[in-house]
Amino acid sequence: MCGIVGYVGKRNAVSVLLDGLQKLEYRGYDSSGIAVIEQAQIVVEKSEGKLANLRDKIKDMTLESGIGIGHTRWATHGRPSDANAHPHTSQNGKFAVVHNGIVENYLALKEKYLAGDHFTSETDTEVVAHLLEKFYNGNFAETVIKVLDVLEGAYSLVMICADEPDKMIACRKDSPMVLGVGEGESFIASDVSALLAYTRSCMYIEEGELCILTQDGITIKNHALQLVEKEIHTITWDAEAAEKGGFEHFMLKEIFEQPEAFKRTLSGRLHGNQVHFDEFSLTAEEINQWQKIYIVACGTAYHAGLVGKQVIEKLARIPVEVEIASEFRYRDPMMDEHTLVIVISQSGETADTVAALREAKMHHCKVLAITNVVGSAIAREADYVIYIWAGPEISVASTKAYTTMLIAEYLLGVYLAQQKEMANLDERAAILEGLQQLPEVSAKLLTESYLAEVQRAAERYGMAENIFFIGRGMDWAIALEGSLKLKEISYIHAEAYAAGELKHGTLALVTEKTPVIAICVQKSTYDKTASNVKEVKARDAKVLAIINEGDTQTAKFVDQTMEIPKINNFVIPVLAVIPLQLISYYIAKIRGCEIDQPRNLAKSVTVE
């Protein structure tokens, strides 16, 4: 999510850091900062906003140092500001830290080890700097190990210490980082694109390894501080490919980032069979005063809301209506202090959704936002916020934001039921177990052979002029998302229908020239959907069915099947939409479309 750069060597670290941070700018960020060691003192400079602000701030300074760390921030804990920007320092100013990820137990660590400390930011990261000071025994590497032993969560960390000014130490857990090997210099970055101007020799860091960088080279040690041998790889990507992590498009990269994003969305929110949000808490009394919930959003976020309706109604038994934001605000909806309005928005800035939020507030409703962007208009103006922590989404077609929105909705549904002390304990526990399996199961789904299967389907259906998506219940909700994805990036006319509705009109359009993608993973509606699939087959349509692993029936009456691995059936939409994202991607590719920036569309829609 954030960008990290570190340098030690003969050059002036400041220009290497600024240059590296510039290369990470494509990820989008809200503040940046650097820390260097000058005459055994750590000097930190940081600034809210674009990197240009930091450059401006330091342009007349004579910062000269051969060692430093830099950071571009994508806010998670604490809004974008100078104070919350990284690097963060210890109270005595002897340690500086940059961090990517989330330290889940930072509040508990503050209480246990750092009571009485003065903190200058709202971040989880500052705790790490304070702990380094607290645990320091005259040996930087040993101290880092002690700090790592008490941290929970996902992180990449790069740290410097004024008392040992020749080295920097880095480590990672569930968060990427790569080392750059130079002649008389060493580099580290969250992303290889920040290194390419200096070196193409790199080493990859495994979880639990400690990397000690000096100008004489990089030493890697394990938890017991024993030496680990590493292979040096040569990077052959050009700068553009490096930005995309070697993927051809940001969309594909972001599809592949989903397992990591799922981990972040769940991070710190599951405690046994309980859901907890750091951001807010609600009592049964507060929840019970809401007689109705509106979910309001646009586009993909609206489609996420359609799943959210089913989740909240089933788990918390509160009636939910889902509305398109641009419709909602102009139709005088019935709402008051007994209505909760949930707004969903990746960017947190979509004009129609912001307007709907304001309309709801005017009617004295409480507003809960589900968003990706800390400090966005929607996050600032809502009463409660659930961040999806998907990380920056650059492709216009939303993928990882959609699936993490779904996860946020499952967490919310379970949370509302739990706070209301509803009796569905076992059902909630099974859903939470399913959610926890999502990172691993989704990673297994994204294999070479699965991609080959999707590409075969794309070749088969990619030249059609019209494609229908069908499904029932939650399968229909993700069919809608699949059809939006396909039309927006491949420009094929695609529509999604509730499978049972076809025979009320649309079936007239189905011929051998209209392929149908049927989502058949919801067990409760399987038999009925299967009958509808047979109806389209009888009209000679080619059918690709998305099915559950172990389903031996469907393949007998459709043309191609793609399996979704076994997981709790209620959370399966999070996985079942992935082949739909992929098939849209590969069809668009076959048709030579501008995948990351489809015609006529923009990532953040700030006009009504």
Ligand code: F6R
């Ligand atoms: C489609 C897509 C759009 C957005 C919509 C709302 O792939 O990305 O439909 O979902 O413009 O945007 P946010 O979520 O930023 O409010």
